[in-house]
Amino acid sequence: MSMTRAELQDAARGAFGGDELAVDRWDRVVEMGWLTMTVPEAQGGLGLGREAAGVIHSEMGRTVVPDPAIAQALVIEALSAADAVPDRDDLLARAMGGEVMTASLSLGDALDCVPDADRASHVLSVTAERIALLPLAAATITPRATWDTTRRLFDVVPGTGGITLAEGPAAATLAERLQQTLLLALAADALGGAAAILERTIAYLEMRQQFGRPLALFQALKHRVADMKTWLSAAEALFWSRTTDPAATLAEIGALKAHACTVYCAIAEDAVQLHGGIGLTMEYYCHLFLKRAMLDAVLGSDADYWEERAGRRALRATG
Amino acid sequence: MIGEAALTEALDTLRHSFRAWLSAEAPQDWRATCTTHDGFLATQRAWFAKLAAGGYAVPHWPAEWPGGGRSLAEQKVIYEELARADTPRLLLSFMSTYHAASTLLEWGSAEQQARYLPRILEGEIWCQGFSEPNAGSDLANVRTRAERRGDVYVVSGQKLWSTMGQFADMCLLLVRTSSEGAKQAGLTYLLLDLKAPGVTARPIHQIHGDEEFAELFLDEVEVPVANRLGAEGQGWAVAQSTLSSERGLTLLELSARMRGALWRIADLIHNGGRGDDVGLLRDFGRLATKIDATCALADQFLANRIAGEERVGDASLVKLSYSRTLRDFTAFGLRLGGLRSQYHDPIVYGGGMETGNWMADFMNSYAWTIAGGSDEVQRNIIAERLLGMPREPRTWTLEPSA
Numbered sequence: 001m002s003m004t005r006a007e008l009q010d011a012a013r014g015a016f017g018g019d020e021l022a023v024d025r026w027d028r029v030v031e032m033g034w035l036t037m038t039v040p041e042a043q044g045g046l047g048l049g050r051e052a053a054g055v056i057h058s059e060m061g062r063t064v065v066p067d068p069a070i071a072q073a074l075v076i077e078a079l080s081a082a083d084a085v086p087d088r089d090d091l092l093a094r095a096m097g098g099e100v101m102t103a104s105l106s107l108g109d110a111l112d113c114v115p116d117a118d119r120a121s122h123v124l125s126v127t128a129e130r131i132a133l134l135p136l137a138a139a140t141i142t143p144r145a146t147w148d149t150t151r152r153l154f155d156v157v158p159g160t161g162g163i164t165l166a167e168g169p170a171a172a173t174l175a176e177r178l179q180q181t182l183l184l185a186l187a188a189d190a191l192g193g194a195a196a197i198l199e200r201t202i203a204y205l206e207m208r209q210q211f212g213r214p215l216a217l218f219q220a221l222k223h224r225v226a227d228m229k230t231w232l233s234a235a236e237a238l239f240w241s242r243t244t245d246p247a248a249t250l251a252e253i254g255a256l257k258a259h260a261c262t263v264y265c266a267i268a269e270d271a272v273q274l275h276g277g278i279g280l281t282m283e284y285y286c287h288l289f290l291k292r293a294m295l296d297a298v299l300g301s302d303a304d305y306w307e308e309r310a311g312r313r314a315l316r317a318t319g
Numbered sequence: 320m321i322g323e324a325a326l327t328e329a330l331d332t333l334r335h336s337f338r339a340w341l342s343a344e345a346p347q348d349w350r351a352t353c354t355t356h357d358g359f360l361a362t363q364r365a366w367f368a369k370l371a372a373g374g375y376a377v378p379h380w381p382a383e384w385p386g387g388g389r390s391l392a393e394q395k396v397i398y399e400e401l402a403r404a405d406t407p408r409l410l411l412s413f414m415s416t417y418h419a420a421s422t423l424l425e426w427g428s429a430e431q432q433a434r435y436l437p438r439i440l441e442g443e444i445w446c447q448g449f450s451e452p453n454a455g456s457d458l459a460n461v462r463t464r465a466e467r468r469g470d471v472y473v474v475s476g477q478k479l480w481s482t483m484g485q486f487a488d489m490c491l492l493l494v495r496t497s498s499e500g501a502k503q504a505g506l507t508y509l510l511l512d513l514k515a516p517g518v519t520a521r522p523i524h525q526i527h528g529d530e531e532f533a534e535l536f537l538d539e540v541e542v543p544v545a546n547r548l549g550a551e552g553q554g555w556a557v558a559q560s561t562l563s564s565e566r567g568l569t570l571l572e573l574s575a576r577m578r579g580a581l582w583r584i585a586d587l588i589h590n591g592g593r594g595d596d597v598g599l600l601r602d603f604g605r606l607a608t609k610i611d612a613t614c615a616l617a618d619q620f621l622a623n624r625i626a627g628e629e630r631v632g633d634a635s636l637v638k639l640s641y642s643r644t645l646r647d648f649t650a651f652g653l654r655l656g657g658l659r660s661q662y663h664d665p666i667v668y669g670g671g672m673e674t675g676n677w678m679a680d681f682m683n684s685y686a687w688t689i690a691g692g693s694d695e696v697q698r699n700i701i702a703e704r705l706l707g708m709p710r711e712p713r714t715w716t717l718e719p720s721a
Binding site: 072089106202205206214216217219222223225226227230231233234235237241244245255256258259262303304306307308310311312313315318 | 327334544548581582584585588589594599600601602603607608609611612613615618619636639640643695697698699701702703705706708709711712
């Protein structure tokens with residue numbers, strides 16, 4: 001990575017501000033060139049790898065931004081890989097330039113959990129046999145009201161037409177890579193969100209006085225925070241080690257995603273408790289993180305699925 | 320970068336030569352020979368001697384000592400290969416080569432270093448005499464008295480939780496030489512010969528029936544003034560450097576050993592015919608990932624230390640993560656072991672959590688959540704030092720007992 005992780009993180013944190021949550025920053029994402037990040041330089045991208053993408057998705061998780069950046073990243077990766085498609089360069093340039101092209105965040109065969117489909121020009125269809133970019137002009141788009149209001153999800157039934165990006169064995173290979181990209185982005189979102197809500201919880205405990213002293217002085221509360229920090233630090237270390245490991249398998253990345261989301265849910269749940277009454281309201285930030293944590297946990301398949309796969313893998317590897 | 324490539328090559332060379340050395344020299348039968356005290360002691364002594372002769376026993380010592388002068392990255396390679404080869408852990412000499420050595424190197428005079436360090440390399444066993452019945456986590460509360468009479472200190476008191484104290488030759492001893500002023504200011508640090516008249520070591524039977532710790536009774540024991548480390552009254556500072564002796568890498572080794580021991584769980588699943596039990600597979604997958612995360616955290620800790628970016632409290636994150644994961648690991652083994660785990664077998668010493676005796680391993684995991692700074696102490700450090708939360712006001716004063 002030509003730019004260090006810390007430098008990119010500083011740039012992203014500066015661009016997103018930090019105090020304001022759940023604010024649409026799509027223009028900023030485009031302007032900073034983050035949509036071009038993982039695309040090779042020969043195709044007009046920055047040629048940075050997964051580690052850089054991890055930084056950006058983590059920063060978006062920190063401020064729970066509502067933008068369809070994860071879906072767009074999937075489209076861009078699929079286009080970037082589709083060397084044989086005649087219109088590829090034009091489509092890729094448009095996608096990197098901010099024209100919203102979206103994809104399912106469940107990555108099942110049905111086009112559900114599709115962010116921002118109402119403002120997108122195309123949707124990516126991914127099956128093991130065929131990966132295609134479908135125009136949304138003739139599609140049926142049904143909004144889904146989700147508990148997590150920081151994401152806008154839709155069910156899409158596409159019309160006819162569309163451009164095939166990969167077929168056959170090439171499609172299967174690309175589909176697995178896209179799944180890895182999705183899982184890493186969700187894990188990054190989870191860890192960024194977990195770090196942010198933990199910092200906010202600590203700040204709250206230091207500010208809030210009860211029984212004549214700040215809550216942060218109570219050992220029972222400090223110990224809970226210390227446990228959260230420990231699990232978060234271990235999950236972050238695992239994230240960076242798997243993100244920078246080119247040999248990491250889908251099962252390993254899935255297990256990482258499950259672990260990161262479990263940590264996020266645990267921290268977001270504890271944050272509600274540690275904030276007391278105010279944590280229980282819609283007026284404070286806790287619920288934003290909690291609901292996003294719960295959604296992250298099921299997107300791209302849930303912990304039950306990935307932990308079972310990880311268990312089977314560990315059984316094979318060590319038995 | 321050329322420098323980095325050369326470094327990687329040098330580490331690979333070390334890895335291959337050490338691996339080759341281990342395949343010829345590592346003890347193969349230690350699980351069978353370590354089921355008795357005598358077998359354990361003999362195996363530990365022989366393995367230490369072999370490692371020392373090969374130049375691998377004290378890679379963390381300075382370069383002027385045989386086998387020393389290894390970089391942190393090289394030490395990591397050595398630990399990883401020791402774990403990979405499933406060698407016995409050096410439990411018996413751990414306190415000597417780490418705690419005693421690092422304290423001597425920092426505080427010892429040239430004469431003291433020249434006298435004791437070679438003896439450690441020859442296999443002399445040291446233990447630590449810090450804790451007392453009323454001074455565990457609250458070490459400033461040490462009450463063992465030392466009174467100077469001419470060229471000797473005369474020491475009386477009781478020490479507790481001295482790891483391997485019943486097998487040791489020497490003891491790092493923290494004593495009180497004054498009760499004036501702050502409690503820390505009255506402490507002095509001595510090197511005690513455990514064969515001196517007036518010393519009684521009594522092993523403590525631990526929860527699993529084994530004797531890993533001892534208590535030491537000191538009755539008018541004479542310790543030469545020449546055996547003092549630092550000045551009189553400087554004991555607290557000397558003890559701090561003993562306590563902060565290099566243990567981060569130990570956790571790296573232990574995490575790697577825990578990951579390496581996952582096959583024991585896999586065996587239990589296979590042998591129980593439970594390879595298709597989805598609930599069990601999920602729990603196993605979750606545990607394996609948690610262990611991977613602990614290993615990644617230990618790796619990152621080392622990378623930060625090498626880069627000079629370690630923060631106060633980082634070591635506590637690694638220790639807490641390890642101790643809780645170890646508890647999960649051994650509890651899972653105990654659950655899978657079923658009734659078989661409830662039957663008492665002779666314990667394999669020196670195998671860490673890999674003894675395969677799940678009940679013993681589970682109970683021994685408390686050694687990691689209590690010893691070396693309990694989980695609660697680590698949580699305080701993480702909250703106060705790493706996260707900057709306010710320190711508890713120290714308003715409570717304890718009257719000295721009569």
